[in-house]
Amino acid sequence: MKLISIFLMFLACNTTPDLPVEKGATNIEMPATEMLADTIVPAQYDAQGKLIKVVKSKEDWKKQLSADAYRVLREEGTERAFTGKLWDNHEKGVYVCAGCGLPLFSSETKFESGTGWPSFYQPISKECIAGNEDSSYGMLREEVECARCGGHQGHVFDDGPKPTGLRYCINSVSLRFVKQ
């Protein structure tokens, strides 16, 4: 009997605690090295066809991201116009989320907005983008977020060019460019 109790105690001590995942959210494991390289990490779906989210603690995001990227992606900051690496990029390729590598925009839909931020008239797909209304600074704006990791990308305005009439105004630091 004593032996059985010792065995049960051993089992209890070896139970791994659950990861702190939001209720109802499924998580995808992302190797940190993959996040540092300019790689595309395609969308993955669960059995119900729902996009599998990336859920991380503040501390883990801080470890992964530069201070500037953390301030913009995780604290809804904005980089200064004409200071980012990608507003004047004219190469062909894919712009992925700097937080999780999800493809968000294509060079095919990038245009010269004159704002000093990378600007696109549409995302790669509507489901890669999430958004909230943002009423900060006395303006009502539609926020643009990565649908997988919730990283803040920028805002969308309705003064863009044809064919959509939309202007996705995105921070360079929220994106990584993967050359085609």
Ligand code: FE
């Ligand atoms: Fe993301």
